[in-house]
Amino acid sequence: MISTTAKTTSALRARPFLGAASVVALFVALWMALVWSPPDAVMGNVVRILYVHVANAWLAYLAFVVVFLASIAYLWTKRPVFDAIAVASAEIGVLFCGLTLVLGAIWARPTWGVWWSWEPRVITTAVMFAMYVGYLLLRNLSNDLERRATRAAVLGIVLVVDVPIVHLSVTWMNALHQLPSVLRPGLDPTLDPSMLASLIAMTIAFTFLYAYLMTARVAIERRRQARILEARA
Amino acid sequence: MSAANRIGGRRVLIIAALAIAVVIGYVATQTLQSAAVYYLTPTEAARRGIAPGQAARLGGQVLAGTLIYDPASRALRFTIGDGVSTVKVIGSGAPPGLLREGAGAVVEGTFAADGTFRATQVIAKHDEVYTAPTGSAVPTHQTPAP
Numbered sequence: 001m002i003s004t005t006a007k008t009t010s011a012l013r014a015r016p017f018l019g020a021a022s023v024v025a026l027f028v029a030l031w032m033a034l035v036w037s038p039p040d041a042v043m044g045n046v047v048r049i050l051y052v053h054v055a056n057a058w059l060a061y062l063a064f065v066v067v068f069l070a071s072i073a074y075l076w077t078k079r080p081v082f083d084a085i086a087v088a089s090a091e092i093g094v095l096f097c098g099l100t101l102v103l104g105a106i107w108a109r110p111t112w113g114v115w116w117s118w119e120p121r122v123i124t125t126a127v128m129f130a131m132y133v134g135y136l137l138l139r140n141l142s143n144d145l146e147r148r149a150t151r152a153a154v155l156g157i158v159l160v161v162d163v164p165i166v167h168l169s170v171t172w173m174n175a176l177h178q179l180p181s182v183l184r185p186g187l188d189p190t191l192d193p194s195m196l197a198s199l200i201a202m203t204i205a206f207t208f209l210y211a212y213l214m215t216a217r218v219a220i221e222r223r224r225q226a227r228i229l230e231a232r233a
Numbered sequence: 234m235s236a237a238n239r240i241g242g243r244r245v246l247i248i249a250a251l252a253i254a255v256v257i258g259y260v261a262t263q264t265l266q267s268a269a270v271y272y273l274t275p276t277e278a279a280r281r282g283i284a285p286g287q288a289a290r291l292g293g294q295v296l297a298g299t300l301i302y303d304p305a306s307r308a309l310r311f312t313i314g315d316g317v318s319t320v321k322v323i324g325s326g327a328p329p330g331l332l333r334e335g336a337g338a339v340v341e342g343t344f345a346a347d348g349t350f351r352a353t354q355v356i357a358k359h360d361e362v363y364t365a366p367t368g369s370a371v372p373t374h375q376t377p378a379p
Contacts, residue, residue, distance in 0.1 A: 038365035043331060047363055075247045111358050113329025117339075119271045150246065157250035161258040165265070171265045174274070174292055175340050178361040190362040 012216045018212035025205035032198040040195075048197070053103040054182075056096045056201040057125075059210050061163050063093030064132065071156030074149055080225050081218075083149035084143050086156050088217035089133050092210055097129045112176060120169040121177035128162045135159060145228055272339050275318035276281040286346045291320060293359065300334050302327065309355065313338055316319035324352035 033051035042049035066089040074082035104122070105115050116122065135155050142148040170177050181190045182199070189196050270291035273281065283289050293313030299321075300311040309324040311332075322340050332338055337358030342351045 001343060041364045041366040042359060043335075050363070071250075072247055075243050075250075078243065078291065094345070108257055111329070111331050111359055113331070114354070117356060120265070154246055157247065158254045158257065161254040161261070165258070165261050168262075169265065174270065174272050176271065176292075176358055178359055181361040184361075192363060192365045194365070195363055216324045 010218060013221055015212060015215045019214060022208040022212050023206050024207065025201070029198065029205040032201050037190065037194050037198040042109055046107065049107040050195075051198050051202040052108055052199045053100060053107055054199055055105060055206045056100040058203055059091050059206045060100055060128075061097040061167070062207070063089045063096060063210065064128070064160055064163050067132075067135075068091065068160035071153035074153045075157075078146075080145065080149065081222065082116045083145075083152065084218045084221035084225065085214070086149075086152060087136070087139060088214050090132055090156070091215050091217060094129065094136065095204075097125065097132065097211075101125060103128060117176055119176035120173045121166065121175055124162065124166040124169045128159075128166055130164060131159050143228070145225060151226040156227055234323070237343040240343075261277050274315035275313065275320040276315055278320070279318055283344055285346045288343055289350075290339060291322075291350060292337065294296070295332065295334050295336055295338050296346050297334045300328075300332070309352075311338070313337045313340070322355070323349050324355050326355075329357040331359055333357075336360075 006176070029051070033048050037051075039045045067086050070082045070089065072088035073079075075087060101122075104125075108117070109115050135152060138155060139148050139152050142151070167180065167183065169175060172180050182191075182196070189201065272290040273283070275291060275293055278289060278291055289339050291313060293315045296312045296314050296319065304327070307325050307327070309326065309328055309333075310322065312319050312321050314320075319345070321341075322338075323345075326341070332355065337360065339356040339358055340350060340352040341354040341356075343353075344349050
């Protein structure tokens with residue numbers, strides 16, 4: 001007998017709240033970023049791109065770490081829900097990583113003077129983007145749920161190593177990209193307090209957005225998994 | 234049941250994947266820290282003996298009192314230093330708006346026979362410190378025409 005009722009999981013119930021929280025938080029964060037926070041003493045209002053660029057980068061890190069954890073959990077337990085979490089987080093991570101690169105280029109033109117330069121932070125971030133696109137493409141190679149999930153899980157564990165490499169690249173090498181302003185040893189942010197507050201607000205907003213997108217995408221993946229299993233049965 | 238479905242197979246996969254990740258991470262750290270070079274400081278360039286005409290990328294701080302740009306002739310001059318050595322840079326065209334004395338710069342180009350560096354591209358580097366402007370003057374950012 002094929003079951004067609006969807007379980008109302010706690011994630012599904014949370015989705016409208018996450019959606020509303022995302023919208024509200026984004027509005028507040030955008031107001032802080034574009035209106036409330038001060039311009040920078042050196043680059044003026046161009047600094048406001050920082051809030052979205054950095055928030056996107058941090059969320060990409062988070063998303064790929066979630067892929068890593070879900071991959072381990074899948075290999076450990078073989079429960080398909082972890083594979084669903086991994087693919088959902090990878091897709092959202094690729095989106096945030098792509099946005100980071102685009103916003104970085106928009107920020108680079110008026111500050112560095114060029115749209116792009118193959119410098120360490122840019123290269124490692126572009127590589128991270130390409131690798132996780134590869135992760136998503138690899139999944140399309142097989143429709144066998146277990147084989148696909150196992151292959152993807154191994155890749156999801158290996159690829160996370162680029163996340164710390166991206167972050168530390170500027171400290172290891174002569175780079176054009178500036179050193180970290182927040183995630184630095186000693187954790188003394190080199191940002192004006194109001195700028196730091198705006199960045200944190202934007203990060204919180206994007207985190208709500210990430211959670212909202214996750215609930216939606218995981219639900220879609222679970223339905224796809226159920227369809228494949230039904231077709232098998 | 235495939236081999237990977239047995240309990241032992243799963244754990245082996247996790248451990249193998251983690252091991253690969255650690256190895257990649259270790260190799261990357263070692264290689265990136267020593268071999269990969271985006272730019273050379275003036276001292277590093279001198280140590281490597283970059284020959285005139287060889288394409289190079291230098292980075293350093295624009296020394297105070299050295300930045301001159303003449304819009305009429307589009308001649309750009311400044312000196313970059315790393316606290317030990319200095320290199321005179323000669324370029325043409327408007328510099329990036331953020332290029333200032335005391336701030337960082339990255340220049341691409343070649344050394345001339347007289348030891349000056351002929352830059353084909355000048356990139357401004359800014360540090361990680363962001364502060365609100367003091368006083369009433371808000372810097373208006375101008376991206377110069379190419």
